[in-house]
Amino acid sequence: MDATTILADARVALHEQGRRYAALVGSTPTSAAPIVGSTWTIREAAIHLAMGLGAYAEFASGTPSPIQSLLNKQPLAAINAACFAEVPETDPGKLAQLLVNGLERFLDATASLPGDRDIIWHADTHIDLADLACIALGEYLLHGFDVARSIGHPWPIDPGHAALALHGYLPLYRPIVNPRTTSGLTAAYGIKLPGSDEFTIRFTNGTYTLDAAESGPVDCTITADPTAFLLVVTGRLPAAAAIALVLQP
Helix, strand or coil, X not given: CCHHHHHHHHHHHHHHHHHHHHHHHHHCCCCCCECCCXXXXXXHHHHHHHHHHHHHHHHHCCCCCCCCCCCCCHHHHHHHHHHHHHCCCCCHHHHHHHHHHHHHHHHHHHCCCCCCCEEEEHHHEEEEHHHHHHHHHHHHHHHHHHHHHHHCCCCCCCHHHHHHHHXXXXXXXXXXXXXXXXXXXXXXXXXXXXXXXXXXXXXXXXXXXXEECCXXXXXXXXXXXXXXXXXXXXXXXXXXXXXHXXXXX
């Protein structure tokens, strides 16, 4: 799909999933409840998303991201901590409204922009506006999963929405490559996600490239449901658990 179509699809999904996440936060008895597997509370995750979508609106308008590295977590952690201190709100209903406000700000900022508009994202990575919208969608899907799991609420993720989020992540693999662990590596991995992108991640003596599917021989091929792949690559679901689910009769 072209960037214009992807942006349109991502904006529709964002409108739906952003409000779904806001409703989830608004339904919690207390925003102070901890999130399983995280140091954050529900309140902090909500503020992260509400302020984050406001920042994404600025990126869409031409402001570069201030984050210079994706391997060094400290600058982003400092920005999040500042946001938590800046927004003292704890009431779940009011946090839900802050989330809706941040969502609408991003949707308004991108309403008349082309999908292939150049965005300077974290680590000086150039991505399309369509990619940015897909990354934002992934934030709602994943943080919604985290909160829902913590309070015992179901959070099904549509494979089509997961596929959009994964599309947005494609340009981000390069800046998160760890040169120490990939030094000297020569290997190629084919990735097939039904209904989504197929691509090859290739290392040649440690040098990373993202290649088209069928661009050359690969050492292994990973075929996965987009939702399962999204949860695995973001650390929400162990690979063994995902495989076990697939192998169940």
